[in-house]
Amino acid sequence: MSLLKITKLGAALLASIVLPFAVSAQQPQSQQGSAQPATQPAPAQQPPPAEKAAVAPNRNAPMESHIGKYSGHSAAGRQLYFRYCWGCHGFRGDGNGENAPYLNILPRNFVAATFKCRSTPTGTLPLDQDLYNSLERGLNNSNMPSWITLTSQNRADLIAFIKTFSPRWQTEKAGDPINVPAEPALTLQSIKHGQELFQKLECWKCHGQEGRGDGPSASTLTDSNDQPIRPYNFTTGSRFKCGVTNRDLYKIFLTGVDGTPMPSFGDVVKPEEAWDLVHYLRTLQVNKKSPELALWMSTSEGAAIVSAQKIRGTPTGAGINQ
Amino acid sequence: MRYKQIITAAFLLTGVAAMSFAGPAKPAGGTVSGKVTYEGTPAKQKPIDMSKEPSCAKQYTTPTTTETVVTGPGNSLADVVVYVSAGAPDEPPPSQAVTFDQKGCRYIPHVLAFQTNQELKVLNDDQTSHNIHPLAKINHEWNKSQPPGTPPLSEKFPQPEFISVKCNVHPWMHGNFAVLKNSHYSVSSREDGSFTLPNLPAGKYTVTAWHESYGTQTQDVTISGSETKSVNFVFKAKPY
Numbered sequence: 001m002s003l004l005k006i007t008k009l010g011a012a013l014l015a016s017i018v019l020p021f022a023v024s025a026q027q028p029q030s031q032q033g034s035a036q037p038a039t040q041p042a043p044a045q046q047p048p049p050a051e052k053a054a055v056a057p058n059r060n061a062p063m064e065s066h067i068g069k070y071s072g073h074s075a076a077g078r079q080l081y082f083r084y085c086w087g088c089h090g091f092r093g094d095g096n097g098e099n100a101p102y103l104n105i106l107p108r109n110f111v112a113a114t115f116k117c118r119s120t121p122t123g124t125l126p127l128d129q130d131l132y133n134s135l136e137r138g139l140n141n142s143n144m145p146s147w148i149t150l151t152s153q154n155r156a157d158l159i160a161f162i163k164t165f166s167p168r169w170q171t172e173k174a175g176d177p178i179n180v181p182a183e184p185a186l187t188l189q190s191i192k193h194g195q196e197l198f199q200k201l202e203c204w205k206c207h208g209q210e211g212r213g214d215g216p217s218a219s220t221l222t223d224s225n226d227q228p229i230r231p232y233n234f235t236t237g238s239r240f241k242c243g244v245t246n247r248d249l250y251k252i253f254l255t256g257v258d259g260t261p262m263p264s265f266g267d268v269v270k271p272e273e274a275w276d277l278v279h280y281l282r283t284l285q286v287n288k289k290s291p292e293l294a295l296w297m298s299t300s301e302g303a304a305i306v307s308a309q310k311i312r313g314t315p316t317g318a319g320i321n322q
Numbered sequence: 323m324r325y326k327q328i329i330t331a332a333f334l335l336t337g338v339a340a341m342s343f344a345g346p347a348k349p350a351g352g353t354v355s356g357k358v359t360y361e362g363t364p365a366k367q368k369p370i371d372m373s374k375e376p377s378c379a380k381q382y383t384t385p386t387t388t389e390t391v392v393t394g395p396g397n398s399l400a401d402v403v404v405y406v407s408a409g410a411p412d413e414p415p416p417s418q419a420v421t422f423d424q425k426g427c428r429y430i431p432h433v434l435a436f437q438t439n440q441e442l443k444v445l446n447d448d449q450t451s452h453n454i455h456p457l458a459k460i461n462h463e464w465n466k467s468q469p470p471g472t473p474p475l476s477e478k479f480p481q482p483e484f485i486s487v488k489c490n491v492h493p494w495m496h497g498n499f500a501v502l503k504n505s506h507y508s509v510s511s512r513e514d515g516s517f518t519l520p521n522l523p524a525g526k527y528t529v530t531a532w533h534e535s536y537g538t539q540t541q542d543v544t545i546s547g548s549e550t551k552s553v554n555f556v557f558k559a560k561p562y
Contacts, residue, residue, distance in 0.1 A: 114463050123464030201469055202451040205491045216374045220493035224457055256465050261490030263453035263467040267475065 061170060063163040065128040070156040072128075077161025080154055085162075088143070093165030095225075105142040106225045113166035114224065114259045117242035122256040122264035124175025125168060131159045133243070140239040141232070178254055181271045183246055186279055191296055194280025197273060201265065206231040210309050211284030224259045231261075234284035235309065249278050286310050352545035354529060355518040356552050358402040358510040362559035364391045365535075370494045377449040378427035378492075388494070389432045390535045391559070398515025399557055401433040402533045403484075403500040405507035406519065407540065409527035413504040415440035419476070422487075422497070424452050424468070429487065429497030433534065435507050436499070438482055444468065444475040452492065456485045456499060465490075484532060498534050531555040 065072035081089075088107040090097035095109035108115070117134045118126035135155050138146035147155060163169040184190065198204060206221065208214040211234030223229040238244060242252050254274055256264030265274070282292035283302065286309045296302035367387035372379035392400040419441035423430040427448060436442060444454050446468045454475065455465040460483040466475060479485070479501045489495035500507070506527075508517035519529070522545050530540045536557040543551050 112459070112463075122466060123462040201467065202491065205451070217491050217493065221490055224463060256467075258463060258465065261453070261455070261465070263455065263465040263490070265467045268467055268469055268472045 061164065063160045063169060065132070065156050065159040065163065067128050067132045067152075067156050067159070070152050072153070072156030072158070072160035074157070074161040074164050077157035077159070080150070080158050081161050084147070084150075085158070089162075093162060103143045104227070105223070105229065106227055107144070109225075110162045110165035112259075113168045116257045116259060117252075118175070118255050118258065119177040119180075119251050120175030120255065121178060121266055122258055125172060127174050127177060128156075128159055131162070132156065135159065137243065140237075140241050141230075142241075178251065178266060179271070180247060180250055181275075183250075183278075184272060184275055186291055186295060188295060188299065190276045190279045191283060191292060191302075192280075193273070194276040194278070197269075197277045198280055201269070201277075203277075206261065207234065211235060211281070221261045223261070229260055234281060235286055238285055238288040238290075246275075246278050246282070249281060250274055253277065284309070351520065351548050352522045352524060353518060353520045353548075353550040354522060354527070354543055354545070354553050355516070355550060356404075356554040358399045358404070358515045358517065358531060358533075358555045358557070359397045360391075360393065360399045360536075360557045360559040361397065363561045364393055364559035365562055367391065372427055372492075372494070375427055375450055375492060381426040386426070386428065388496070389428075390496075391533075392432070392512060394512055394515055396514065398510070398513075399533065399536075400510050400512040400515055401431075401498075402510040402515070402517070402531050402555065402557075403433060403435050403502075403507060404510060404517045404519065404529060404531045404555070405435070405500070405502050406504060406522070406527050407530040409525055410504045410506050410522070413437065415478075416505065419443045421445060421474075422499075424448055424454075424489070424495075427452075427489075427492050427495055429495060431497075431509070433498045433500065433509055435502060435509050437505060438501055438503055439478050439480055442477045442479070442499075444477065446470055446472065450491075452489045452495070454487065455490055456487045458483060458485045461485065461501070484534075486534075500532065529553055531557075533557055536560070 063074040086097055088097045088099045088103065089095055089110065090100065090107070093110035094112075095107040097107060100107055113125060115126045115131065115134075116139070118124070118130050120126055120130070132155055134144075135147045135150075135158060137148075138144050147158075150158075204215050205217045206213070206215045208218065208231075213231040213233035215231065218231050221229050221231065232241065240249055240252055241257060242248055252262070254264060254266045254269070256262050256266075269277075279292050282288075282290045283296040283306065285293065286306050293306070297306050367390065369385035369387050371385065372382070389401070394400055415437045420434060420436040421443045422434050423445045425447040427450070434442075446452055449470050451467060451469040453465060453467045455463075456479075457463060458479070460481045461479045464477075468475060479499070481501065482503045483499075483501050485499040485501065487497040487499055500509075506519050506522060508519055510517045510531075524546045526542065526544045528540055529543050530538055532538045536559070539555050539557065541553055541555070543553055545551060
């Protein structure tokens with residue numbers, strides 16, 4: 001076995017010396033298998049940049065995180081990771097842990113460094129604080145629990161450690177957080193405008209007219225791991241994927257949820273319009289008492305809509321509390 | 323095991339690097355041109371049901387089909403990206419942008435090749451919202467909504483990569499970006515599968531052909547002076 005490897009290595013070494021002189025022109029070289037997405041078509045000659053990147057930055061380089069008054073260190077986080085996290089997120093942080101096959105939203109792949117909950121624009125790295133918040137809060141509708149039982153220092157250390165899995169954390173900075181203006185006063189006009197936006201931006205295509213996550217495209221959606229994924233059902237509760245406050249909802253909407261079908265609306269919606277939509281979305285949460293819902297139900301139009309939403313399910317049962 | 327593979331690859335790479343630097347680059351213009359064809363029976367393309375999006379469905383009298391394999395007369399194979407994968411230096415991006423249009427709930431063109439850091443403009447010519455979701459693995463994955471009537475999105479990809487693009491709202495919409503390191507590329511035509519790579523200085527090149535369903539093929543070409551070298555690619559079609 002090892003002898004064979006050494007022979008192979010030797011042959012390759014020899015080839016690398018001889019090859020430049022020996023290659024003859026105009027011969028079809030290879031006809032590779034095609035099932036792969038073929039990121040870089042001539043692998044022997046040009047390893048794909050991802051492979052290069054995975055080797056080049058020092059994998060053991062210590063990382064830090066800074067969350068408020070806490071500074072996390074990867075060396076301390078390592079111990080914690082291999083105690084609490086690796087069962088799902090895997091030995092290499094690639095989301096391929098022992099439990100992963102049993103989970104229907106796959107654990108986050110820290111090597112890809114694509115994160116759902118960010119206050120930064122789509123396609124950019126999140127702030128340390130964003131990761132810290134996810135760890136503290138857990139991710140609703142997934143198997144990621146809240147880790148509020150750990151100390152703040154522990155969580156900061158863990159954030160530092162998961163940043164060692166992707167070279168992106170060494171080569172680039174986190175994105176600039178989006179500007180979230182102060183929430184304007186809640187008015188009926190604002191809710192109604194939000195309702196119009198819900199139609200205009202075609203949120204209902206996935207989330208459904210009543211926000212039950214049963215729109216016409218809902219059944220076809222897959223995440224970036226090619227796993228089926230459901231759009232958020234607003235009627236089930238009060239927690240969103242990335243938080244519970246209006247501000248959290250605003251951020252989800254404008255930054256998108258990377259790695260899922262939920263796009264960013266940051267380029268196409270004005271900040272004040274976004275707040276109107278937030279106010280309207282709150283009224284879809286018919287089982288949660290909120291100022292938005294109370295105001296909406298004080299109108300005859302709103303009251304009729306809400307009472308209808310409370311009792312109606314879809315024939316498939318998709319709208320009934322899951 | 324894996325590390326050893328990487329080491330082996332690194333050794334090979336050193337060899338190739340030495341090879342490519344050895345070739346003198348004269349400012350003469352050779353050309354590589356040819357045709358891409360297939361042999362065998364390609365998969366029959368499926369009709370797309372756009373009934374969930376009436377504003378798009380009404381634009382077609384007969385249902386449009388998927389485009390995972392696009393063929394032309396004489397067994398020609400279209401939408402194959404033919405490019406110089408080795409031998410040519412990396413080039414800075416040209417100043418003009420390339421355009422990727424969403425029209426009739428399809429991507430036009432289906433395969434769009436451009437350079438790293440070149441400006442990509444994404445247009446929405448439909449009466450419906452689309453979300454542009456390039457499923458990049460090497461570049462950063464992003465996902466942006468584009469309602470009707472919004473200005474074009476302007477984007478760049480810094481790393482070479484073949485990226486599958488989709489719209490989650492309209493699951494039949496599927497396209498490809500080919501982000502390449504230099505300007506020597508061509509996408510085989512839908513008329514006859516032909517391609518041309520002009521303005522190649524004398525030297526030794528590896529030309530690669532990439533097809534989204536059939537994978538890649540490579541051929542080595544040596545250009546001396548202003549000759550035109552003919553290079554043809556034949557892909558084995560799969561009936562499924």
